[in-house]
Amino acid sequence: MAEQTVEEQDFGTEAIGNLDALYRGALRLTRDPDKAQDLVQDTYARALRYQHSYQAGTNMKAWLFAIMRNLYWDRFQKANREAVSIDDIGEFALYDQMRDDLGEGPETEVLDRIARGEVVDAIEKLSPLHREVVLLVDVEGFSYKDAATVLGVPIGTVMSRLHRARQQLQKDLFEYAVESGIVPGGLNKRS
Amino acid sequence: MYDCEDCIRRLDQLVDKELSPPEVEEIHVHLDECGDCTKRYRFQEGLKRLVKVSYQEQKAPDALRERLRQQLGA
Numbered sequence: 568m569a570e571q572t573v574e575e576q577d578f579g580t581e582a583i584g585n586l587d588a589l590y591r592g593a594l595r596l597t598r599d600p601d602k603a604q605d606l607v608q609d610t611y612a613r614a615l616r617y618q619h620s621y622q623a624g625t626n627m628k629a630w631l632f633a634i635m636r637n638l639y640w641d642r643f644q645k646a647n648r649e650a651v652s653i654d655d656i657g658e659f660a661l662y663d664q665m666r667d668d669l670g671e672g673p674e675t676e677v678l679d680r681i682a683r684g685e686v687v688d689a690i691e692k693l694s695p696l697h698r699e700v701v702l703l704v705d706v707e708g709f710s711y712k713d714a715a716t717v718l719g720v721p722i723g724t725v726m727s728r729l730h731r732a733r734q735q736l737q738k739d740l741f742e743y744a745v746e747s748g749i750v751p752g753g754l755n756k757r758s
Numbered sequence: 759m760y761d762c763e764d765c766i767r768r769l770d771q772l773v774d775k776e777l778s779p780p781e782v783e784e785i786h787v788h789l790d791e792c793g794d795c796t797k798r799y800r801f802q803e804g805l806k807r808l809v810k811v812s813y814q815e816q817k818a819p820d821a822l823r824e825r826l827r828q829q830l831g832a
């Protein structure tokens with residue numbers, strides 16, 4: 568193997584530093600650990616090939632995510648790229664629902680009692696477009712602007728998808744919270 | 759002056775740290791005097807944090823990391 572320049576080494580180190588984030592992203596996209604690994608591997612291969620187009624000092628995580636997302640849509644989703652629709656879930660918020668059922672808003676401590684696996688499951692149930700914006704902004708800490716760049720949509724679209732995604736998430740978690748007895752809400756509406 | 763509706767409309771941006779400093783100041787003027795919005799804000803913040811920690815437990819497999827290290831010379 569040829570000697571690496573310092574720049575190339577720095578690039579590699581920084582790129583590897585984003586591996587966990589990329590793998591999580593790949594899992595969200597593919598929902599399959601093997602496919603996720605392949606996608607990540609291909610993403611790094613492409614990143615290496617286009618290394619010169621990366622500007623040092625800019626957001627490498629956003630750049631890698633953009634590469635990965637393009638690869639994914641090219642490869643797996645070409646056919647239904649346009650077919651993904653955003654279903655109208657209506658206005659619903661866990662907070663409001665609980666406030667109505669409990670007579671006051673839930674304490675933040677309620678969240679401590681929700682199992683992490685349930686949160687992951689609820690996010691898995693979101694539509695792909697909603698899921699990826701939650702992943703970018705909430706899990707990986709992207710700004711709206713960087714998320715918009717990665718997704719190739721206006722910032723307003725990032726905001727509306729995020730808002731919808733959070734509402735859907737709250738709806739699912741509320742159902743879980745009621746079913747598991749974390750909150751007593753909804754009882755008066757049944758049977 | 760923000761009322762509850764102005765405040766709620768900006769809660770996503772507040773928890774995501776996307777508001778400008780003057781907006782943040784203005785919204786906190788409202789939060790300081792509105793218990794309901796404050797509770798709502800804390801709840802949203804808590805949910806965002808919960809989503810983050812729920813996912814950050816997921817790590818890439820070691821074998822993949824090793825392969826990529828060699829590939830990238832890192």
Ligand SMILES: [Zn+2]
Pocket residue numbers: 761762763765788792794795796
């Ligand atoms: Zn208020």
